[in-house]
Amino acid sequence: MRDVIVIGAGGGGPIVAKELAARGLDVLLLEGGPRHTEPEQEWDHFESQALGRFRWGPADRSKPAWMREMPHNGLSFQISGVGGTTQIYAANCPRAMPGVFVGYSGADAGAYDVSHLFPFPYRELVPYYQWVEHTLPVQTAPMGTKEALFYRGAERLGLPVNTSKDVSRDSFRPHENAILQPGGTAGRTADASRLLWPSAQGCTFCGYCMQGCYQPRQAPRNLKAKRSTDNSYVPMALTASRWQPGGRDITLVSDAFVTAIGVSDEGGATTARHVTWRVGATGERVTEEARVIVMAAGATESPRLWLNSELPNPNGWVGRGYTDHYMDALIGEFDEATGSSKGPISAARADFPGRGFLMNISVTPGLQAFMNGFSDGGLAGFYSNGHPDDAGADTIGRLVGNRFARFMSNIDRLLGVFVLTDDDVEANNRVTLSRTYAADEHGAIPRIFLDHRHRSGRTVANREFLARKAVELLRAAGARTVHRLNWPPAIVHPHSTMRMGLDPADSVCDENAAARAVRHLYIADNSVLANAIGGPNPTLTTQALATRTAEKIFALEFGGDPWVGRESPVSSIDHVVTEAVSRR
Amino acid sequence: MLSRRDFLTYFGGMAVASAAVAALPEALRSRGWWSAAYAQDADVVLDTYNGLAALLWPGKDAYSVAQGEWNDGPGAIAANAGRHLMVALDGLVPAPPVSSGHEHDTVPLSGSVASAINTVALSVNPVATGGSFPSPFARLAFADKATVWRTLEEDTRQVADRDPTHSLGVLQFVFGVLPAFVGFYAFSEIDVFEPSSRRLKVRPVGWDHCGYLGDRTQPVEGWDEFQGYYQDRREVDG
DSSP states (O other): OEEEEEEEESSHHHHHHHHHHTOOOOOOEESSSOOOOHHHOOOOOOOOHHHHHHHSSSSOOTTTTOBBOOOSEEEEOOOOTTOOOGOOOOOBBOOOOOHHHHTSSTTGGGGOOGGBBBBOOOHHHHHHHHHHHHTTTEEEEEOOHHHHHHHHHHHTTTOOOOOOOSSSEEEEEEEEEBBBBOOEETSSSSOOOOOBTEEEEEEOOOOOOGGOOOOSOOGGGSSSSSTTTTHHHHHHHHHHHHHHHTTOOOEEEEEEEEEEEEEEEETTTEEEEEEEEEETTTTTEEEEEEEEEEEOOTEEEEEEHHHHOOOOOTTSTTTTTTTOOOOOOEEESSOOOOOOOSSOOOEEEEETTTTTEEEEOOOOHHHHHHHHOOSOOBBTTOOTTOOOOOOOSSSSSSHHHHHHHHHTTTTGEEEEEEEEEEEOOOOTSSSOOOOOOOBTTTOEEEEEOOOGGGGHHHHHEEEEEEEEHHHHHHHHOSSSEEEOOOOOOESSOBTTTOOOOOOOOOOOTTSSSSSSSSSEEEOSSGOSSSTTTSSSSSSHHHHHHHHHHHHHHHHHHHHOOBBBBTTTOOOOHHHHHHHHHHOO | OHHHHHHHHHHTTTTHHHHHHHHHHHHHHHTTHHHHHHHOHHHHHHHHHHHHHHHHOOOOOHHHHHHTTTSSOOOOHHHHHHHHHHHHHHHHHHHHHHSSOOTTOEEEOOHHHHHHHHHHHHHHHHOOOOOOOTTTTTTSSHHHHHHHHHHHHHHHHHHHHHHHTTTTHHHHHHHHHHHHHHHHHHSSSSEEEEEETTTTTTTOHHHHHHTTTTOOOOOOOOOOOOOOOOOGOOOOOO
């Protein structure tokens, strides 16, 4: 019997695995997708190749992707494989807005989804933020042309600069992100022969964050620029015995899709006992027992697994309360260079507590054209599909024809801004099991439904406020023309479908991230977030919370002592980790 | 042309798409947008997606000229975006493993989608004469093509607004996301990627049009773009 089985090696699962491995527990980490052990050889910078490589699908790329049902316009962007969606994420690591936690008393206290707050105070999470920020590590983003333009726009709007990791007022700043700052020749040359580690260290400004980060070439895995979990926590978890006295290396099994959590009745209490997974390559089913099981399959798959396992759902909240930041995109055309094709895809942001935030965005040509065509706002100049409000932009909806040709005539004169809304937890937005489509080899497939044309009044008002701010910022930065795309649900930030909460009537987990209805079962992915955390990118908060959950598991299930605040974290780029990774 | 295996490699990230379009034929019949003639003739089907590609990004090709919105550039037709979209739709939806017995099978769907586009095109202008294309949609003028898309999107949206559980939600999804994929295929390097060498045969037309990477034919490893830190601040409090 294992001490702990963690289901999912994405943004959250590896955090629990690494922390408990460092305490000496026997941890099995299961991942349904592939593991890319040699990214420099396996990956490249072609966007059409990345689209197939980074998908919600099996390790065998000759097989189709896994199915999900979404009965409306929109797309879900989750990625399978060790590292999960962090393999292609922007790596932005802001903390949550303090106002989404209980006990907050700032002037903006009433501006959030106060019906669905985190069940503990913000200050309690801060030491865990600090632990993860040191481990990844999280650093202040450098600046390129596109960031300089964003800051110019923010300055001209009169926004102040935020020089803290915490947000207390409307302000702008460089991202705090999990991308190593450039060192040596990185960021200072386009000559590939001079961009090899150790001459180049950290971000080389290649512009391919969404193609998976393997820069700088020849760097050990734990020194790749972007701190996706497959570059940071997973290497640490696999080598815990070598950098932590008393540590124990985890067992990692990829191509292992968990299809069921088995339970038994212990004194009238439903108790998690074992996990069954399907081996993708052979179709074989394997079952292992564990004292504790941790779900970290993501905000869509965790509720699917719960429902397919027929676990208790007494209040009906499994899968409910799906939040996604109700995103939108606005793009400015400039008469000067924006440097859009160079550097991290996003490195600058403006925060608006109680509303959400804006961030700059730049992508490769195919994705830029994709972004323009991904709209719920019709065809610009012809119809707006029921969305008449352009928020002050020059157009709304997709550009087509010669107007689109002109728009795409110079990618380095475009600058995008994403809107990320502080959206409300709403019971109607949810994951269920599909009744329309046949089950696949892993059971009934998930159905994602976001009633995006009937979001709450606060959610809609927040999005429109931010869209107007984005237009103002782009014009202030010098944009000649601004286009609002009015996106349908773009599920880049899925959360809160297995939410923790104060009220047992509308939450799945308690304040320890333990399932209320099943003993010895915890949740450590975005699904356990109590709400949309006020709008910020969720990964850091999920990772801080997962660190706290690991401590709770160690204390409540194994009688151990907490370590955050008592010990110093080891950074994933520390030489002891590099040595451990290199010798493995 | 891509093999189905290649397509699965390229397109697999959009798992949501696969489930949604699986229910297309039934939903189309319920709306009166199903026509076997338009769904089953391969020339008509490809022609339909070429017509859509020209709507999004016209060039100096025959489809763009026929719609009356064209220019001297290459356009999406030159990037074979219509063909890539058609291949994508045909390889997108995995057949249920129980019914087919072969996990690798997929359900071809490009015909169903083309059927709807052409059926609506005939309702917008039944006597369109732009070019001699077999697809009624490809024969339409630029503004009439936009009207077709408006019908496809707004009609399905209004039904879905009244009843979010209605099966036409599937069509709202399909017609909502197709233009995005046309754009992706038109401007990515998919049409000139050589799998055996993992290099490009020539520069993609989309790269040329948008000035991507100067005159390079391969991606870069980095740029000399680092401009320091805003206000020289390399770290913040917290």
